[in-house]
Structures are given as structure tokens and as C-alpha cells.
Amino acid sequence: MRLVSLSVLLKILLSEASYMETGNIQDVLSSLGLPLAQVEATAEQVAPKAKSIAAGDNLRLFGDLIAMAEGTGQYGPDSYRVGLGGRLINSLEQHPDIATPFTQTDGKKNVSTAAGKYQFIKSTWDDLSRKTGVKDFSPASQERNFQELLRRKKVLKHVEDGDFNTAIQKLGGAFASLPSSKYKQNKRSWEWMSKTAKSLGITGIGVAGYKPPVTVPEDAILRAVLPSKEENLAIAAIQEEQANRAIFDAEQQLRSEAVMQRKSEIDAMLDKAFNFDAIFAESSSGVFPSDYDDKLMKIVEAV
Numbered sequence: 591m592r593l594v595s596l597s598v599l600l601k602i603l604l605s606e607a608s609y610m611e612t613g614n615i616q617d618v619l620s621s622l623g624l625p626l627a628q629v630e631a632t633a634e635q636v637a638p639k640a641k642s643i644a645a646g647d648n649l650r651l652f653g654d655l656i657a658m659a660e661g662t663g664q665y666g667p668d669s670y671r672v673g674l675g676g677r678l679i680n681s682l683e684q685h686p687d688i689a690t691p692f693t694q695t696d697g698k699k700n701v702s703t704a705a706g707k708y709q710f711i712k713s714t715w716d717d718l719s720r721k722t723g724v725k726d727f728s729p730a731s732q733e734r735n736f737q738e739l740l741r742r743k744k745v746l747k748h749v750e751d752g753d754f755n756t757a758i759q760k761l762g763g764a765f766a767s768l769p770s771s772k773y774k775q776n777k778r779s780w781e782w783m784s785k786t787a788k789s790l791g792i793t794g795i796g797v798a799g800y801k802p803p804v805t806v807p808e809d810a811i812l813r814a815v816l817p818s819k820e821e822n823l824a825i826a827a828i829q830e831e832q833a834n835r836a837i838f839d840a841e842q843q844l845r846s847e848a849v850m851q852r853k854s855e856i857d858a859m860l861d862k863a864f865n866f867d868a869i870f871a872e873s874s875s876g877v878f879p880s881d882y883d884d885k886l887m888k889i890v891e892a893v
Contacts, residue, residue, distance in 0.1 A: 615640060618811040640806045640814035645750035647810065651792055652749045652757065653708070653736055658786050659767040659778050660709045669707040670729045679705060682727040687712045694774040706732045709765075714739070739764060752802030754795055758783065 615633040624632060657663035662672040671679045674690040689701040703712040706727065710718075715727075718738050724731035740746040743764055745757040762770030771777045778786075780796035787795035794800035 614805045615811050618808050619815070622812075622815065636811060636814045637806070640811045643813050644752075644807050644810040647807070648750050648752045648754075649737065649740075649746075651790060652754055653733070654790055655754065655783070655787055655792060655795075656736075656761075656765060656768075657707045658790070659783065660707075660765060661767070662707050662709065670727075670732055672706065672709075674702050674704045674709070679727075682729075685710065685712050685715045685727050692775075695776060696774045698774070708732060708736050708739075710735065718742075754787070754792065754802075755797075755800060758795075 615637055616629050619629045619632055619636065654663060657669050661676070662669040665672050665678075668678060670682065673679050673686060673688060674692065679686050685703075686705050687703050688705070689703055691699060691701050694700050704710065707729070710732070715735065718735040719725075719731075722731075722734050722738050724734055737746065740749055740757070740761075743761055745760050748754075748757045748760075758768055759770050762768050762772055765771065766773040766775040767778055769778060769780045769783060784796035787793070794802065
């Protein structure tokens, strides 16, 4: 595994946000100290993973922005448990399907089954789940169906590319809280969306003509090059296993050496206590009764 310089690691750790607009893949790889002749070839290998990481970051950030607009984001990890009106859902085994009354901005009474981080209504949730195959209302399932919803609304590519403005403009029919919403419900202003986005580390929301940078964010490139958390854990597990094996082998070697040392000590004690050559000579000359030969052999075998 290639070592990474301390300056690069500090750059990652001190980054204020995962959405950085500086550098391109070749420049970043060069900054890691790679030989120039290898940068272009390495960039071709790193680019797909780096772009995928950047797309995932944008999807997460956009989801957090939508959650803030829908009024669930301020609940943090509990945002997945929020029902309409702010009540918390006890179980995420399935969509709660609780019809909650509310008053529209035109004064009319209505009900909604909206629930979860993205306030899915039951009918939409069931329709999405038939496509994605999710079986519960867990956070992972909500994220999966959110991604499928963006795909259906033909904005997933915009989101992954960081073009949140276009996505917001096209999602007015899916989220009543957005500035583009046609629903007779309270909706956020573009100014509110811009301010909230900045608090999440997102720039350019509500800015006319703003287009996201075409370069891959620098930290996405670095994370594509560096081992992932899972890879680091796997490496650590292998290293721990190797260290434990080395300790075991060393202990076994010590035991073996101790056994051999003890055997040598016993052999020396026996040689000192018994002069076997003289004993067998006397036995064969008839000094001892004949059955002593068998007894002596048993003693020798025993020791």
C-alpha cells in the first residue's frame, strides 16, 4: 500500500466541506508525488471512482437540503422517524400510513400520510418500493427510494453533477416545500433555500445562471486514491492476524526450545545416574539374572 504524505492527510482532515471546487484529477495526482509519466494512466483508473464518490456526496447533500426544506432535517438522525406535524414514528418496519389532517394555504382541510426524512406519502412509497424492492421503512430504504424518485423525475443526473438549482426547479411536483411547488402548502423561498444550503456547505443555490464546476472535487479524488474506511479496516484486520500469528509462532518456538532443553537436561541426568554400557556389559556376562535384561530395556524405554 502506497504511503501518503502528512500534508495530503492534513488537507483531507482540515477540509471544511466535502464539496471542493479546486483542482483536477491530473493536478491532484501530481500533488501526491506520483511520477509525471504515470499521472495520465493513473488518472484514467482513478477518475471513475472519484466521479462516483463526488456523485454520492452531491446526492447526500441534496437529500439533506430537501430534508431541511421539508422540516425533518433539524431532527438529525431522527429525521427518518418524523411524521407530518413533527411527531416521531415508533417503528420503521413499514411506512406508518397515518393520515394526518392539515389546513392548506387556501384554507381548505386536507389529510396526508407523509412520513420519513423526505415525507413520502404512502401511495408514492408503495409505488417506488415495487421498483426498488425495499421491504421496510428503514433509513437505507428511504434513501434508496429517494434516489429512485429523483431518477423518475429525471433529475438524478443533475443532482449527482451538483446542479441543484435545476433539480429544485423540476421537483415542485414531488416536494411541496420547494420554491417551485404548485401545491397549496407553505413553501420555502429561494432566499431561504440559499441560506440553508450555505449552512450545509452548498454554494450557488438560487443564483441566476449558476452552473456547478465541471472538475471533480479534490477530496473526491483523494478519497478515490486513498484506502476506504472498509479497506483500512480490512488491512488492519490482516495486520492484526499476522501479528497474532507471529506471537503464536514465537511462543511455540519458545515452548519447543524449552522442551528440547529439558530433554537435554534429563538425558544428562540419566547418563550421570546410569552407566548403561557398564550395566549391559555386566548383564551379558551373567552377573545379573537373565530377566534383568528385559527390565533394563523397559527402564530405558520409559526414560
